[in-house]
Amino acid sequence: MxxxxxxxxxxxxxxxxxxxxxxxxxxxxxxxxxxxxxxxxxxxxxxxxxxxxxxxxxxxxxxxxxxxxxxxGGYRKRRTEITDNLPQFTIANGPDQQLEWKDTYQQIRTIIQNLPENHRSVVQLRDIEGMSYQEIADALEMTMPQVKTNLFRARKALREALLKQSSYGL
Incomplete structure (x- = not known):
């Protein structure tokens, strides 16, 4: 090449x-x-x-x-970099709504970082990169059922963690 x-x-x-x-x-x-x-x-x-x-x-x-x-290789630094490159939230009208969206986004990023590696990889490739299930299976050397199972479990863990955090705020 x-x-x-x-x-x-x-x-x-x-x-x-x-x-x-x-x-x-x-x-x-x-x-x-x-x-x-x-x-x-x-x-x-x-x-x-x-x-x-x-x-x-x-x-x-x-x-x-x-x-x-x-x-x-020994590098396991768990530093969260969720404040950099946050997307602009155009849905929110006022500063209070923008702050709320920013906070939710940071919570999601933190939860994703704490997922098991195989769940984190699948969520990254499917929900953030927009890859198809077949592309993910090829990239991660998984079967299609493994991709779907990992994605389902990752989304479930994400949903449960968000619900748990939101119930503390009530």
């Missing part, structure tokens, strides 16, 4: 790889390192990359594995 092919096929998905790595390692610098290491490995594979049928799934799998290797 030459530079032009690399730039056309792999470079456009680097942001998706970064978001997946960030969700797994929960640290911006570490996520950047993960993506950089994946890009280097992909470049070193050269012509072998031309044999891969689903390049995006392959890259996502490499990113996931690299991030998990980083976590297994």
């Amino acid at each position: 030459d530079w032009m092919e690399f730039r056309e096929q792999i470079w456009p998905i680097k942001d998706r790889l970064y978001r997946l790595a960030l969700r797994l390692v929960n640290d911006r610098a570490e996520a950047e390192d993960v993506v950089q290491e994946v890009m280097v490995k992909l470049w070193q594979q050269g012509k072998d990359l031309l044999l891969i049928k689903n390049m995006e799934a392959w890259c996502l799998r490499m990113t996931r594995n690299q991030a998990l290797d980083k976590l297994k």
Whole structure:
């Protein structure tokens, strides 16, 4: 694979790889390192990359594995970075509503970070990245029933945690 092919096929998905790595390692610098290491490995594979049928799934799998290797290597820093890059909440009209939406968003991000890794990965790829079930199955090397089960359990845990938190606020 030459530079032009690399730039056309792999470079456009680097942001998706970064978001997946960030969700797994929960640290911006570490996520950047993960993506950089994946890009280097992909470049070193050269012509072998031309044999891969689903390049995006392959890259996502490499990113996931690299991030998990980083976590297994002793790095387990649980720093929440939920205040950076919050989406603009245009639904809310006043400052009090915007603050409420921001708080809810932060709660969801915190809950997702505390999910088991396989649940967190599936939620990231389906609900945040918008990937299909088949794409997720390919990227995470899971069967379709495993993807659906993990997503169901993750959403259930998220819903229960939000309900529990909201009942404390009453």
